[in-house]
Structures are given as structure tokens and as C-alpha cells.
Amino acid sequence: MIVKAMFLLIIVVFILVCDRSSLRQAERRTLLVYSLLFLPAAYLGLLFVTELPWPNLDELLRYLFGGLANQFVTFLKGG
Amino acid sequence: MNRMNNRNNSLETVSSLQMASLFLTFVTGSAIIFIPGQLAAVAANGAWISVLLSYAAGAMLLAAILYLYRWSSGEGLVLILRHTVGKWGMYALLIPLTAVLFWQLAAIVIEISSFFKSTMLKDTPSPVIQGLFFLIAALSARSGIEVMSRMFTLLLIFMFFFAMMVMVLAVPLFHPEYLLPVMPDGIKPILHGAYISYGFPYAEIVLFSLLLPYTRRKEAGKLGAYMQLALLVNGTALCLSIVCTLMVLGPLSGHLNYSLFQLARLISIQDILERVESVIGFSLIIGVYMKAAIVLFMICHLLSEWFELDNWRLLVCPVALIGLLLSATMYPNLVTYFSDGYTIWPAIDHISYVGPLLIACVISWFKRMPT
Numbered sequence: 001m002i003v004k005a006m007f008l009l010i011i012v013v014f015i016l017v018c019d020r021s022s023l024r025q026a027e028r029r030t031l032l033v034y035s036l037l038f039l040p041a042a043y044l045g046l047l048f049v050t051e052l053p054w055p056n057l058d059e060l061l062r063y064l065f066g067g068l069a070n071q072f073v074t075f076l077k078g079g
Numbered sequence: 080m081n082r083m084n085n086r087n088n089s090l091e092t093v094s095s096l097q098m099a100s101l102f103l104t105f106v107t108g109s110a111i112i113f114i115p116g117q118l119a120a121v122a123a124n125g126a127w128i129s130v131l132l133s134y135a136a137g138a139m140l141l142a143a144i145l146y147l148y149r150w151s152s153g154e155g156l157v158l159i160l161r162h163t164v165g166k167w168g169m170y171a172l173l174i175p176l177t178a179v180l181f182w183q184l185a186a187i188v189i190e191i192s193s194f195f196k197s198t199m200l201k202d203t204p205s206p207v208i209q210g211l212f213f214l215i216a217a218l219s220a221r222s223g224i225e226v227m228s229r230m231f232t233l234l235l236i237f238m239f240f241f242a243m244m245v246m247v248l249a250v251p252l253f254h255p256e257y258l259l260p261v262m263p264d265g266i267k268p269i270l271h272g273a274y275i276s277y278g279f280p281y282a283e284i285v286l287f288s289l290l291l292p293y294t295r296r297k298e299a300g301k302l303g304a305y306m307q308l309a310l311l312v313n314g315t316a317l318c319l320s321i322v323c324t325l326m327v328l329g330p331l332s333g334h335l336n337y338s339l340f341q342l343a344r345l346i347s348i349q350d351i352l353e354r355v356e357s358v359i360g361f362s363l364i365i366g367v368y369m370k371a372a373i374v375l376f377m378i379c380h381l382l383s384e385w386f387e388l389d390n391w392r393l394l395v396c397p398v399a400l401i402g403l404l405l406s407a408t409m410y411p412n413l414v415t416y417f418s419d420g421y422t423i424w425p426a427i428d429h430i431s432y433v434g435p436l437l438i439a440c441v442i443s444w445f446k447r448m449p450t
Binding site: 004007011012015018019022023025026027029030033034037038040041044045047048056057058060061062065066068069070072073076077078 | 178179181182185206207210264267268270271274382386387388389390392393394396397398400401403404405407408409410415419422423425426427430
């Protein structure tokens, strides 16, 4: 867990250092979208570090589309 | 509003031939190596017919994209949706499209990291492999479409050259009798195969409507012909790949992953020319890398157009970070990944990608694009 947290921290610090000059010149709307992108990143980072079995994007897509797709594939398989 | 001219979104254009080669890169990518085995598993000897059916669907989607490009006088999908379905309709269609794009970006990297893990880097943690991949893809996307198109044209030539070279060298191993019977179980397995190959790669063609505005306006007239030619090259290459796989591996075709890789392992010319599978590994890696970079670029461009931002490059790193964390946290079990990829993905991208395109097409018949 500590190794994963350090791995993630290094990446985030690296991103912020690389982007710092562009962030100073960016418009407010760009800064807002940039910041908002770190919200899902924070949630996913928590899942990555703690390995909690919380919902993820693949489960959402499987929940929304899985039933329909599986029915169609079953039909194509001749079932 | 012409996003290409905004401050920090410096004017970047590519020729129609470069756009077509990017398109060929995106559509072929890793499909030429992954698809034959998957189609052979469901459609057996009729897998090449499945590709032809899905190619036909892909050609129609490409025609729809090019129609909307002309209707809108060279705008991309985001502006087309804004003018056809309105602001809130655009939000309703772009939210699922964006979410699915992120899934696709992560899925591309999961695929290549599993290849590395199973063949070369067995003890390396997957997030490290994925992190390195995203680093390279992010640097490429950040350099812009002009640099990507020039670099990827060269890599694309290598990729096709090595794939064709393996197919030619495998000629002594061909057993044409393995191609028969063509449809022993009727049409349904063929349709199942077509469903899979429609989802990957043909329905993904729709995403290219995001990038068409980068084509130089004075070359827009030739764009359609070049892109249809690129799609034809892709369809031919996929068909050839499947037919060669069937003729060499026969009944084993559907049971082996990375079928072109397996085919290359069997090549031995005079005991001198052996271990040719390394070039297929090279083709796979560069194909996947190019596709990941293009998808990453698409996400940044889409968000920039959607929210009317001044600097799309700033979004590359956070988008790559989300992609990395998705690839590291989704699918601890690869069996579920392959099941989702080849069962659910066609339905997902048909609804999320093709759906908005079809809605925009229908509305455009009744509405004129504001100038």
C-alpha cells in the first residue's frame, strides 16, 4: 500500500511540476476543468492504493450494457 | 467558433493523406493481431466473411462521418452535436461517449500490459508497465497531431511491412483445405463474428469525426477518397490475416491468442530464419501505442471543444493519469476483461459512439448548419 501511494504521489507531483508554467497562464475555465479531472483521479487513486472493492467504470458499463449484450450474443450462439 | 485558431490552441493542420494514414493507424492498430483469433473462435472458417460484413458496416459509418463533415463545412463531432441536438442534448450524448472513451483508453493499455506480462516482463508489476505506456502516449499526444501524423506514418509502414512479411514467410505452412467447410454451423456464428469485429474496430471509426477538422481545408475534397481507401486497406489486411491464420493453425486458430504472433513462431526457413515472432511483437506494441496516443489526443480535443478551453495540451496529463488509474484498477481478472471486450464492447460503442452520429445525421437532413 505504501509503495503504491508513493508511486501515485510521484506521478502527481511530476504532473504538477511539468504543468506549472502552463497553469499560470491558463484561463479560469481551463483551470476549472483541469482541477475537475483530478476528482475522478482521486477516487481511482484511492481504489488503487487501498484496493477497496468500490464501484468502478467497468462495473458501471457491465451493469448498463451487459444484459442487452449477453442476450444478443446468446441469440447469435443459437440459444 | 474555430478552435484551431485560439490562443495556445495553435493552428495545426495535416494533409488529407496524413489524416487518412492516422485513420488507418487507428482502425488497424492492434486489430490485425487480436481479431483473427477471436473471430476464429466464434465463426471458425467463416471468420473472413464476418470481417467483410463488419467492413461493410464500417464503410457506411465512414460515409456518414464524411457527410456530416461536408454538411458542417469542416467541423467536428462536438460542434455538429451542438448545432443539431442543442447544448443539453450535446451534454446528454457526450457524457456517455466520454466515459466510454476513457474505458477504451484504459482497455487498450490493459491489453498491451497483459501481453508484456505474459511474454517478457513477467515479474514487473502491471501498473509500472501501464505507467510507462501512458507516459509515452501522453508525450506523443501532447506534441500534437502534426507530429503524431508524421511519426505514425512511418511506424504504420513498419507495422504493415512486418505483418505482410510474416504472412508471406508463412506460405510454406499453408493448408488451404483448412478453410473448408466455410459455414458448417450456418449463418449465426458468422453474424456473431461480425458483431465482434463491428465493435472492434469498425464502430470506433465514429471517433474520427472528432479529428477531421484538423484537415487542411483546401485538401478536404480528397479526404473522403483517401479515408475510404484506408478503410479498404484495413479490411483487406484483416481478411488476409484471418485467412492466413486459418490456413496455418486450422482448428487451433480459435484457441490461441495473438494469432499472428503464434503464426510467426512457426516460421523456420532453412533453419536460418527463425524467431520471427519478435517483429510481430514490435508491430503489436507500436500499433497499440499509436492507438492509445490517438485516443488520448481525442479525449483532450473533445474536452477542449466541449468546454471551449484555450489550451488542450494542459489536459493531457490529468487525462493520462485517469487512464492509468483505470487500467490499474479495472479488471483484476483478465477473463472478465476479454469477456467484456468481445461481448459487451460492441453494444457499448454502438450505443455511445454510433448513436450520437446517427442522431446528428438524421437531424442534419432537416436542418442547415449555422454559418
